[in-house]
Amino acid sequence: MLRSLEIRDMLLIDRLELEFRAGLNVLTGETGAGKSILLDCLGFVLGWRGRADLVRQGAAQGEVVAVFDLPPDHGAHRLLAEAGLPGGAELILRRQVTPEGRKTAFVNDRRASAEVLRALAETLVELHGQHDDRGLLNPRGHRALLDAFGGHEALLADLRAAWGALAAARRAEAEAAAALAAVRGEEAFLRHAVAELDRLDPLPGEEADLDTRRRQMQAAERIRGDVARAAQALGLDGAEALLRDAARWLEGVADRAEGALEAPMAALNRARIELGEAADGVDRALDSLAHDPRELEAVEERLFAIRALARKHGVLPDDLGDHASGLRARLAALDGGEGQLRALAAATVAAQARYGAVADRLGAARRAAAGRLDAAMATELAPLKMERAIFTTEVTPAEPGAEGQDSVTFLVATNPGAPAGALNRIASGGELSRFLLALKVCLSQGAEALVMIFDEIDRGVGGATADAVGRRLARLAETAQVLVVTHSPQVAARGDHHWRVEKRQEAGATTSTVTALAPAARVDEIARMLAGESVTEAARAAARELITG
Template sequence: MLRSLDIRDLLIIDRLELAFRPGLNALTGETGAGKSILLDALGFVLGWRGRADLVRAGATQGEVVAVFDLPSGHAARAVLDEAGLDAGDELILRRVTTAEGRKTAWVNDRRVSAEVLRALSDVLVELHGQQDDRGLLNTRGHRALLDAFGGLEPQLDAVRAAWRERARAQQALAAAEVRLSALKAEEEYLRHAVGELDALAPRPGEEAELDARRRMMQAATRIREDIARAHAALGPGEGAEGRMGDALRWLEGAVGRAEGRLDAAVAALVRALAELGEAVHEVETAIEALDVDPAALETAEERLFAIRALARKHAVLPDDLGGFAEDLRARLAALDAGEGDLAALRQARDAAGAAYDAAAAGLSAARAAAAGRLDAAMAGELAPLKLDRAAFRTDIAEAESGPEGRDAVSFTVATNPGAPAGPLNRIASGGELSRFLLALKVCLARGASPLTLIFDEIDRGVGGATADAVGRRLAELSLTAQVLVVTHSPQVAARAAHHWRVEKRVTDGTTLSSVSALDAGARVDEIARMLSGDTITDEARAAARALLAG
């Protein structure tokens, strides 16, 4: 509910504070007094797009503050949460514009964009008038209005979920078909490459091992001859080992007669022969290890070169050939299993499509039933509004499938029996249109989330009993929602629970607009003025009291 509206230095308003109340609030006044300015100010603080020159002449900036009550569970709380704003029991919107046109907005003292204001306005306020392009006359929104009237949100959620699942299944199938097509295009390459890799079967680290072995075998052929010469020089016979053995035998034959002088020499030779024997053994081991088979060298080189060539061919490191082969095998396996996978994905797509069709058909049936209830409700509303010869119909036509079903919904009317039906804004006259919109809003508001409903001269073009019927319907609507009506109709104003008069005055050569809350006596005079004009007669006051008595 809109609790208050504080306007400063806007158009012809210098300072204005309005405290609105629940129920039906009427704003009346002479033409040009500034009633529309109040709506401009409210639209400005709600982020609506409007006129640019809002700042009062002579002022540097204009400001509007609107305070709303925010009950628990109100849809505005979700908007605030998404914007990262705190939500208390009241919502304070403030917007400032400078004379140069720079605009700044706050919500609960937090700076916000105009987009946040507009998102809040969608769940706080509805404006209706004879040129109502924001709501009921916009056929693009009729389906949503019918769904809200019928309470079809659960079915709508089910259709949206089924649509998403169908789209996901279709995308999965399309992606699989693209992948399979790409795999088929490289099938020959895959099979040849996997065959090559499987035939070679390289191991991680094998390239380094082969390279080391090859270098060792190449080096062995060059050093084996020198090692053999060293072995001959060290070994038995004419080698050092043989010569030292001979020397030891000769010394051992003489040691007994040398009276100890040869003992140390003999011991040293024994130790030297032991070390020399170890060296000869190691040399012999090295000779055996360096005994290279030319065929083995050729084999190692051929495998090393084959691994390196395959790595260059596929632009990978030699050690990565195994992983690369696994990737190719996986792609080949996907190719071989592709048709089976496609069959499963087609089955999933068809199942998702069938689920969507069933959900959409159920929603269409529910919409058809809701349309019948809405048409019946409208028939009951039109008669009191003196439109008993008119017919309202909710047309449902098949449309392209989408996340909200496959129905196109439009509200049509026929103003006279036998006349062709057509869109509201093309068939109805101004006065009829106002009443159609009011009747439709009364029907749609039942059970809807609480909004502040604003009707801008929706009673224009009607009078007498018809205006009284409009006032009664507005009063009925105000039982479930706060209603603000800008009106020139005394019959409508008399039905209000709260009444404000908008006046224009000239002070020191400056035109300013003011708004006054009317007490019981002032209401009589204001309604009498609306009945009789500038001169208020006793008869007009009596008629005003009769209207107020209802």
């Protein structure tokens, strides 16, 4: 419920504080008195886009504060929590604007954006009038209105879940098909590359080992000849034979040398021992340098093959094994892709069937609700002097989506046999007002938390029809707070609370004021609406009769 509205330095308003109450709140006044200014100011604090020149001339800043009472289950609580704003049973919206157009908004004294204000406004207020393009006259919202009337929340939740599952299944199938198509294009390459890598089967670190062995064998080729010649020089046909001959010759004459040859012979024996050790070492080295030339050829062939394959695939030689595993995985995906794609296609078909079944149930529920709404509208239109008018809720096929596969449009025919058409194209001003009111009465179930504002919705009607409009507004106000801007005395007489909007000239300045009317003043205001500026006792009597009637 809108509890209060405070306006400072906005348009023609200097300072104004209004305390609203539950039920039917009526605002009246002469044309141009400033009734639309109140709605402009309320729209401003709710974040609605409107006129730019809002600040009162000469003021440094304009400000509007609106205070709402929120029941525990009100939708605004969730929005406040999502925006990280303080909540509670009281919601205070405050918005300021400078003459340059800079706007600042606060929600419960915390800075907030205009987007947050507009989101909150959707849960707080509904505005209806002859030029209403945000609510009942907008065909894009008719499906949601019918669903609210039919109580389709559970079906809609199931449908949205089914649509999400179908979208996910389609996405998975499309991605798998695209991946399979991409792999199919390189199938020949994959099979050749995997076969080539499998034949070679390179191991981590093998390239470095082969390179070391190759260099060792190449070095052996270069030094083995010299080592062999050294072995020959030290062997039986070389130095060893000469030492042996020298020792034999010395031993033959040693007994005749009177001991002069003992030291040389001892040194010669030591030399023969050292020479033997040297010859053995050279022989072992020669054995280690021995290799099959075909082994070097084989090592070089494998080393070059590994390096060539690494260059071909753009990886390091040690990464060829992992690269081969990746290629094998892609080949396996190709080989198993057809089966996976068939499984995903089957899942899509199942999701489509699930979505179709829920959408069909919702469509049937919508058509049933459309019949009930049409019957309810016929009941509401008769007291509004439109018993010959026909209201039809048309449910037609539409592109499937998260909200179903139905399009909903409200159509009217003002006379039997006349072609049906959209509300705002077929109905005249007075008829349109009554259609909107009847429709709002029918759709008002569950809207108790909304403040409903009707801006001169009774324009173009009078007499008994205006009285019927007033009674329907009063009925709507039994379960919701309703604010009505009206020029009709029959509507004003049905109000629970009445305010008069006036324009005053003081000290050369024009201001708009709003006055809460006591019972006597209310009689005078309705009498003025009946008779004009000259209020007579007869007019007052008629006003009292309207109020009590």
